[in-house]
Amino acid sequence: MNPTSVTPSPSVNGPVRPPGRRYDSRWWQICCLGGLLTYGLFRLHFDTPAIQVAATIGTALLAQWIFTRLFHIPTFEWKSALISGFGLCFLFRANDWRLAVLCAAIAIGSKFLIRFHGKHLWNPTNIALVVMMLAFNQAWVSPGQWGSGPTLAYAMAMAGSFVVNRSARSDTSIAFITAFAAILVGRSLWVGEPLTIPVHRLENGALMIFTFHMISDPKTTPNTRAGRILFASLVAMGAGFVAFGLFRPNGPIWALAALAPIVPLIDHVLPGPKYEWKRPVVGPLWKGDPHEPMDARAHDRVGQHALGAGRA
Amino acid sequence: MLALTIALASTLSAPAAHSFCGFYVASGNAKLFNKASKVVLVRDGDRTVLTMASDFKGDPEEFALVVPVPVVLERGQIHVGDPKAVDHLDAYTAPRLVEYFDPDPCQMRAMGEAMGMRKMAVAPMAAQDAARERSLGVRVEARYTVGEYDILILSARESSGLEQWLEIHGYRVPEGAGRVLASYLHQGMKFFVAKVNLAEKAKLGYSYLRPLQMAFESPKFMLPLRLGMVNADGPQEMFVYALTRNGRVETTNYRTIRLPSDAEIPEFVKDEFPDFYRAMFAEQHRQAGGDAVFLEYAWDMSWCDPCASDPLSREELAGLGVFWLNTGIAPPGQLGIVPPGAPQFVPPGNPQEVFVTRLHVRYDARHFPEDLLFQETGDRTNFQGRFVIHHPFRGQSECDGIGDYRRQVRDRRAKEAETLADLTGWDLRRIYRKMGGEQAWADPPEKSRKWWDWMWQKQ
Numbered sequence: 211m212n213p214t215s216v217t218p219s220p221s222v223n224g225p226v227r228p229p230g231r232r233y234d235s236r237w238w239q240i241c242c243l244g245g246l247l248t249y250g251l252f253r254l255h256f257d258t259p260a261i262q263v264a265a266t267i268g269t270a271l272l273a274q275w276i277f278t279r280l281f282h283i284p285t286f287e288w289k290s291a292l293i294s295g296f297g298l299c300f301l302f303r304a305n306d307w308r309l310a311v312l313c314a315a316i317a318i319g320s321k322f323l324i325r326f327h328g329k330h331l332w333n334p335t336n337i338a339l340v341v342m343m344l345a346f347n348q349a350w351v352s353p354g355q356w357g358s359g360p361t362l363a364y365a366m367a368m369a370g371s372f373v374v375n376r377s378a379r380s381d382t383s384i385a386f387i388t389a390f391a392a393i394l395v396g397r398s399l400w401v402g403e404p405l406t407i408p409v410h411r412l413e414n415g416a417l418m419i420f421t422f423h424m425i426s427d428p429k430t431t432p433n434t435r436a437g438r439i440l441f442a443s444l445v446a447m448g449a450g451f452v453a454f455g456l457f458r459p460n461g462p463i464w465a466l467a468a469l470a471p472i473v474p475l476i477d478h479v480l481p482g483p484k485y486e487w488k489r490p491v492v493g494p495l496w497k498g499d500p501h502e503p504m505d506a507r508a509h510d511r512v513g514q515h516a517l518g519a520g521r522a
Numbered sequence: 523m524l525a526l527t528i529a530l531a532s533t534l535s536a537p538a539a540h541s542f543c544g545f546y547v548a549s550g551n552a553k554l555f556n557k558a559s560k561v562v563l564v565r566d567g568d569r570t571v572l573t574m575a576s577d578f579k580g581d582p583e584e585f586a587l588v589v590p591v592p593v594v595l596e597r598g599q600i601h602v603g604d605p606k607a608v609d610h611l612d613a614y615t616a617p618r619l620v621e622y623f624d625p626d627p628c629q630m631r632a633m634g635e636a637m638g639m640r641k642m643a644v645a646p647m648a649a650q651d652a653a654r655e656r657s658l659g660v661r662v663e664a665r666y667t668v669g670e671y672d673i674l675i676l677s678a679r680e681s682s683g684l685e686q687w688l689e690i691h692g693y694r695v696p697e698g699a700g701r702v703l704a705s706y707l708h709q710g711m712k713f714f715v716a717k718v719n720l721a722e723k724a725k726l727g728y729s730y731l732r733p734l735q736m737a738f739e740s741p742k743f744m745l746p747l748r749l750g751m752v753n754a755d756g757p758q759e760m761f762v763y764a765l766t767r768n769g770r771v772e773t774t775n776y777r778t779i780r781l782p783s784d785a786e787i788p789e790f791v792k793d794e795f796p797d798f799y800r801a802m803f804a805e806q807h808r809q810a811g812g813d814a815v816f817l818e819y820a821w822d823m824s825w826c827d828p829c830a831s832d833p834l835s836r837e838e839l840a841g842l843g844v845f846w847l848n849t850g851i852a853p854p855g856q857l858g859i860v861p862p863g864a865p866q867f868v869p870p871g872n873p874q875e876v877f878v879t880r881l882h883v884r885y886d887a888r889h890f891p892e893d894l895l896f897q898e899t900g901d902r903t904n905f906q907g908r909f910v911i912h913h914p915f916r917g918q919s920e921c922d923g924i925g926d927y928r929r930q931v932r933d934r935r936a937k938e939a940e941t942l943a944d945l946t947g948w949d950l951r952r953i954y955r956k957m958g959g960e961q962a963w964a965d966p967p968e969k970s971r972k973w974w975d976w977m978w979q980k981q
Contacts, residue, residue: 348901350897414775
């Protein structure tokens with residue numbers, strides 16, 4: 211179940227403290243991703259026709275609305291759906307806009323239908339990409355389309371880090387990129403390649419998108435910092451295996467999808483509070499605070515059908 | 523001493539395209555570029571057939587080729603191909619120029635039709651001591667003579683040993699190559715070393731070097747560039763022609779971008795299309811930051827429109843290593859020549875078994891630090907580098923609408939000049955000069971510009 215869509219009843223919880231609901235980092239996500247998409251389409255001339263962009267975003271929003279109605283969820287979380295749609299526009303490529311529709315529907319559907327202990331298991335964009343690539347020859351991801359301009363990588367890293375900081379889960383991104391950089395540099399040193407090679411690999415725009423807008427998803431990563439660092443490091447190792455063991459592209463995407471099912475296990479071993487989009491990103495969190503999301507979760511109970519948010 | 527051509531070399535192409543569906547105009551084939559390597563990559567699943575065509579023009583004794591390969595190749599995996607097939611593939615995929623002729627505007631008017639301009643023309647272009655070797659840690663995994671080439675497959679423990687081995691055996695190893703060799707060795711790669719067997723060459727009677735081919739199975743879908751850049755003076759040019767079953771091939775670690783296409787350019791370009799292609803590519807490469815790979819052609823091999831050359835025959839494709847054709851269901855000849863004037867479309871039910879992608883890379887160590895990695899996508903969208911010229915109607919004709927037509931031509935010519943300047947970086951005034959003033963019916967294009975258009979222009 212998803213705390214974002216829970217509206218604690220004032221009669222049970224007392225008045226909801228406004229400061230806790232001030233920030234929703236998804237606004238920043240939308241701004242960053244929207245800007246990057248515009249840049250990609252108009253400056254880098256992505257091979258994504260307008261109809262596919264419209265079909266992807268439109269389907270994501272429509273699917274979110276349908277599932278919201280179907281599960282009687284009080285809040286229509288359009289921001290999460292829009293972010294998932296943006297993510298797919300960046301990464302998903304197909305010849306046919308109908309495949310884009312299917313991909314967006316899988317992304318949003320996975321949030322509602324594949325759940326474990328009240329959390330959706332896979333990042334919506336990630337699972338949709340993997341399912342589509344496995345099911346259709348005509349679907350692919352173009353990891354090289356961003357080029358590797360250091361300026362671009364820097365700009366995206368900055369934009370992305372701002373977002374992750376606001377959602378208080380920058381640790382996942384930092385742990386992943388650090389571990390992955392260590393693997394790339396370590397391998398190059400081992401095989402005797404110049405360091406320009408790992409640097410070039412790290413400048414990849416698609417890797418930046420993955421780091422700051424996909425693996426950073428607070429809804430599908432472990433609830434504790436130690437768990438997130440462990441998870442991110444495992445994904446980095448998986449990505450390294452795909453690239454240098456299997457010699458296939460899109461290592462991070464495959465690794466994240468393959469390892470997402472161990473998140474509940476990590477949460478079981480390292481228990482911690484679940485993430486909410488609208489709670490304060492800083493400040494103390496302690497169990498029993500009636501105004502804290504912890505409390506909201508206590509009311510995230512059977513019968514409320516609270517489902518919904520997620521992100522790219 | 524043999525010069526060590528550590529690179530994927532290239533061959534001089536045979537005569538360019540012939541005529542087919544329309545009038546031959548011009549083609550931008552690979553031989554327009556100096557030292558351009560041509561590589562044909564046939565890939566399906568983990569199977570790869572690599573054809574390397576060399577444009578080596580010196581003494582054959584001086585020729586040597588060293589290519590890192592992922593596996594030890596058996597004799598049957600190495601073959602010497604037909605350069606004509608590579609040249610044909612180059613001509614078939616080359617950027618093309620097409621021309622259209624305006625009809626008599628008065629006659630059109632008289633017919634009372636607003637018909638579009640009719641397409642009139644198409645087409646273009648177009649080892650000895652074993653103990654010592656052991657001490658160097660170099661192992662000759664295999665030794666073959668294939669055609670006019672002597673081929674060795676080497677594995678080594680240390681790059682210094684390999685470097686010494688090569689030098690002992692008469693190869694001139696460029697400075698700095700050792701480190702690159704070492705990095706390939708650490709990745710478990712072997713080295714394919716080829717040099718010309720003069721006796722065999724004389725026996726076979728070829729005056730040129732035929733392309734070397736190798737077939738292997740490996741998940742690695744890549745082309746090693748780094749050895750070729752060790753002693754390169756300036757950027758190098760490479761054309762990759764990928765033949766796949768599903769769809770377009772793109773690079774996964776560099777940006778693959780499309781060459782501009784369908785631009786309308788001035789008539790005079792017809793006479794200098796090679797210059798135009800070179801200048802346009804240089805300008806596009808510069809604008810893209812020097813680190814992009816250009817897609818010049820992506821097409822289903824069973825047809826073309828317009829054709830820079832006929833599609834390759836089933837035999838040519840098989841010669842280039844398209845292994846799945848033998849098990850294909852298409853009857854012989856179906857992938858063959860399209861007769862001139864024949865409709866150029868695939869009849870329903872015709873199997874579309876081969877998709878060709880032409881990639882053009884201008885690389886140097888600064889912009890291309892790592893080898894090219896590829897992936898096959900499911901994209902079967904056809905794309906071609908195509909440029910269009912429109913010839914105005916030059917006949918004598920007078921009617922009420924002639925003034926409008928002249929204005930249209932003038933505006934169109936001005937736009938064509940600007941497009942050409944944008945594409946190539948050529949000076950606009952020079953373009954205007956080349957376009958000429960012509961007659962009253964088609965004023966020089968600069969007339970359509972205002973006086974202030976020139977004022978702050980850096981010329």
